Amino acid sequence: MIQEPIIALEQVSKSFGHGSKAVRAAHDISFALHPGRTLALVGESGSGKTTCARLVMREYRPDSGRILFRGKDLNAIGAAGLKEYRRAVQMIFQDPFASLNPAHTVDFILRRPLALGRPHLKGRAVDETIADLLRRVELNPGAVVRKHPHELSGGQRQRINIARTLAMGAQVIVADEPTSMLDVSVRLEVLNLLNEMKRDLGVALLYITHDLATARYVAEDILVMYAGQIVEWGDVHQVLTNPQHAYTRLLLSAVPDPEIRFDDPGARLDPRAVDAIRREARLLQDRVVEIGPNHFTRQAA
Amino acid sequence: MTVNPLLSVQNLTIDYIGAETDFRAADDVSFDIAPGEVFGLAGESGCGKSTIAYAINRLHKPPALIRRGRILFEGQDVLDLDDRALREFRWHKVAMVFQSAMNSLNPVLRVEAQFHDLLKRHRGYSKAQSRERAAEMLRLVDIPPERMRDYPHQFSGGMRQRIVIAICMALDPKLVVMDEPTTALDVVVQREILQRIDELRRSRGFSVLFITHDLGLMVQFCDRIGIMLRGNLVEQGTSDQIYHRPQHDYTKQLWASFPSLHGHPARLERASG
Numbered sequence: 001m002i003q004e005p006i007i008a009l010e011q012v013s014k015s016f017g018h019g020s021k022a023v024r025a026a027h028d029i030s031f032a033l034h035p036g037r038t039l040a041l042v043g044e045s046g047s048g049k050t051t052c053a054r055l056v057m058r059e060y061r062p063d064s065g066r067i068l069f070r071g072k073d074l075n076a077i078g079a080a081g082l083k084e085y086r087r088a089v090q091m092i093f094q095d096p097f098a099s100l101n102p103a104h105t106v107d108f109i110l111r112r113p114l115a116l117g118r119p120h121l122k123g124r125a126v127d128e129t130i131a132d133l134l135r136r137v138e139l140n141p142g143a144v145v146r147k148h149p150h151e152l153s154g155g156q157r158q159r160i161n162i163a164r165t166l167a168m169g170a171q172v173i174v175a176d177e178p179t180s181m182l183d184v185s186v187r188l189e190v191l192n193l194l195n196e197m198k199r200d201l202g203v204a205l206l207y208i209t210h211d212l213a214t215a216r217y218v219a220e221d222i223l224v225m226y227a228g229q230i231v232e233w234g235d236v237h238q239v240l241t242n243p244q245h246a247y248t249r250l251l252l253s254a255v256p257d258p259e260i261r262f263d264d265p266g267a268r269l270d271p272r273a274v275d276a277i278r279r280e281a282r283l284l285q286d287r288v289v290e291i292g293p294n295h296f297t298r299q300a301a
Numbered sequence: 302m303t304v305n306p307l308l309s310v311q312n313l314t315i316d317y318i319g320a321e322t323d324f325r326a327a328d329d330v331s332f333d334i335a336p337g338e339v340f341g342l343a344g345e346s347g348c349g350k351s352t353i354a355y356a357i358n359r360l361h362k363p364p365a366l367i368r369r370g371r372i373l374f375e376g377q378d379v380l381d382l383d384d385r386a387l388r389e390f391r392w393h394k395v396a397m398v399f400q401s402a403m404n405s406l407n408p409v410l411r412v413e414a415q416f417h418d419l420l421k422r423h424r425g426y427s428k429a430q431s432r433e434r435a436a437e438m439l440r441l442v443d444i445p446p447e448r449m450r451d452y453p454h455q456f457s458g459g460m461r462q463r464i465v466i467a468i469c470m471a472l473d474p475k476l477v478v479m480d481e482p483t484t485a486l487d488v489v490v491q492r493e494i495l496q497r498i499d500e501l502r503r504s505r506g507f508s509v510l511f512i513t514h515d516l517g518l519m520v521q522f523c524d525r526i527g528i529m530l531r532g533n534l535v536e537q538g539t540s541d542q543i544y545h546r547p548q549h550d551y552t553k554q555l556w557a558s559f560p561s562l563h564g565h566p567a568r569l570e571r572a573s574g
Binding site for chain 1: 559
């Protein structure tokens with residue numbers, strides 16, 4: 001049973017620049033984040049993924065459209081409502097080496113958000129909560145709590161980042177390529193941890209990536225973006241096994257696959273066909289086609 | 302029939318010298334690359350794969366120290382080359398493409414000038430000759446030759462990476478070392494570039510040393526693959542062997558640590574090394 005969305009974007013658009021030079025960074029974007037579910041946002045660099053993340057983080061205001069928090073328009077919930085929103089919506093960044101203050105210990109890094117997120121905690125209760133948070137992200141509190149970020153590996157730092165979002169009492173986590181700078185063997189641990197946050201704590205996740213295989217691993221639903229538009233969306237298995245939009249198909253055909261050698265006949269991507277798909281996908285895709293109960297695509301009219 | 306290898310790395314041992322203890326980045330590593338072959342080195346960061354790539358081009362600097370071993374290129378030990386021979390060796394024999402290569406273009410020079418820099422120095426070309434060669438090389442990587450008048454910032458990241466590859470191939474090197482050449486690019490662009498290199502190595506006959514952490518991509522592109530773990534080459538074999546019949550536990554764990562697009566989406570566990 002899917003719960004009511006905690007955040008919903010309704011026909012949100014955002015462009016940068018003016019007049020003929022305006023760049024359509026996000027056009028007519030609608031999606032919802034539900035507690036205990038992960039929505040993957042995939043697409044190449046420049047497709048608008050990070051613009052969507054920043055709209056959700058309220059770093060950008062939409063040019064048009066609405067963002068709803070528990071059903072209420074963000075523009076109408078007032079200062080107290082926005083404060084609650086900011087507390088509930090937390091972000092994990094791509095670069096675990098740049099996203100923790102190098103001058104502070106892990107203890108300090110977690111104490112600050114706890115003071116903001118759970119001000120009723122005092123004294124020993126704070127220490128215990130920090131230890132609990134570290135255990136929850138599978139770190140040994142005794143071993144890391146006094147350390148500085150440079151003494152930790154990339155995977156450990158990303159765990160601290162996750163613990164920090166939990167310290168704030170995050171209900172929504174926006175994770176922008178959270179594993180792309182980690183070693184392959186550590187990536188899975190972080191993905192498994194995000195899956196646990198979702199399952200055990202009912203966190204809603206917006207998982208931004210260009211890696212379709214990890215999207216399939218963590219998400220229930222997927223949005224495929226190209227040139228600022230969502231070209232295909234729905235159930236992750238439906239979209240990835242029965243792609244309808246030419247761009248989704250192109251993206252899937254280019255994913256590294258040990259079953260297909262470059263010299264296999266038929267494996268070759270034709271550069272001219274690729275260019276044609278890109279040109280076509282840059283046009284306004286304003287005709288929504290329903291493929292199945294939870295699978296849609298947009299086509300140029 | 303055995304073909305003489307183009308490159309033969311033999312018992313290569315490299316340490317990074319520390320104040321108290323040394324760090325062994327490569328430990329008794331041996332492998333051959335045949336003419337026209339694509340050989341892959343896979344492993345996680347810190348396993349020594351880039352250290353080896355640098356050593357092949359003699360680009361390693363202190364505190365890196367080669368303790369033991371030989372790097373034979375067409376039978377000649379690269380470690381014995383004097384400065385003059387080394388200048389001849391780099392670019393002519395071995396060219397290198399780095400992960401951030403697209404940022405290694407000079408931002409204030411037109412693309413044609415960057416070709417000319419290389420061709421004038423190594424071949425004594427005139428501007429007109431360099432332009433002709435640049436046009437030929439750009440065509441190979443699917444960039445319209447008339448764009449050689451443009452500056453690097455006027456190209457996308459993928460195009461800049463292709464320009465670097467074109468410059469690397471301008472002197473017809475026999476070996477191209479590629480250290481994560483497409484990691485910063487998205488998958489469609491990555492596929493376009495590697496597919497082109499695959500065609501070019503078949504038509505022009507150069508060898509490639511390809512370094513990446515993406516085993517799936519490596520199997521698609523390479524003829525043979527070596528797996529590195531903490532400075533040791535723990536397994537090497539044909540792509541087919543590494544994919545279908547991995548022998549070493551670490552290779553098996555590496556495969557298991559990748560979520561796949563097609564396999565069973567069960568919970569995976571990490572490779573513990």
